Amino acid sequence: MTLQxxxxxxxxxxxxxxxxxIAxxxxVVTLFALSEGPKRHGELVALTGGISRKVLTETLRRLQAHGLVDRHAYAEAPPRVEYSLTPLGETLQEPIRMLTEWARTNGEALVDFQESAARKFLP
Incomplete structure (x- = not known):
């Protein structure tokens, strides 16, 4: 089947x-952060700078509900929870790495274009 x-x-x-x-x-940032192995919620907050705890929780729940992330709660005191990629989530590692590399390579060009376009509209 051809994608059109x-x-x-x-x-x-x-x-x-x-x-x-995933878009x-x-x-994308959360899946990329989990690509190197299981992480706790606090670790993910630190790795994904700029995300609030609430938004991270919502993101993890959405990814878990769609079979991309697994949540493992350990029976310990204090409680410990780790998140990891499921086998389906792991299939996104290469596409996300490619997208991340593209962003690293072209991010500055995007910002430069945006700034140039904004200058055109200044008085």
Whole structure:
């Protein structure tokens, strides 16, 4: 089956649902942070600078609900919870690495263009 823009992103297409889940900036950042192994909530907050604890919790729950992240609660005192990628989540490692490399390579060009475009509209 060939992916075509006119069909793959129709409202009822599973590919569109998948893109909507992973295209969120915090989803990508969280999945990337988990690519090197299980992490606790606090570790993920530190690794994903700028995310609030609440937004991270919402992101982890959404990723868990879609089978990309696993939550493991240990029966310890104090309680300890770790998050890790599921086998399905691990299939995103390479695409996310490629996207991250593209962003590293081209991020400055995007910012430069944005600043240049903004100057055109200044009085």
């Amino acid at each position: 823009a006119g069909t793959v992103f129709l409202a009822d297409c599973p590919a569109r649902t998948a893109i909507e889940i 969120n900036k915090w989803s």
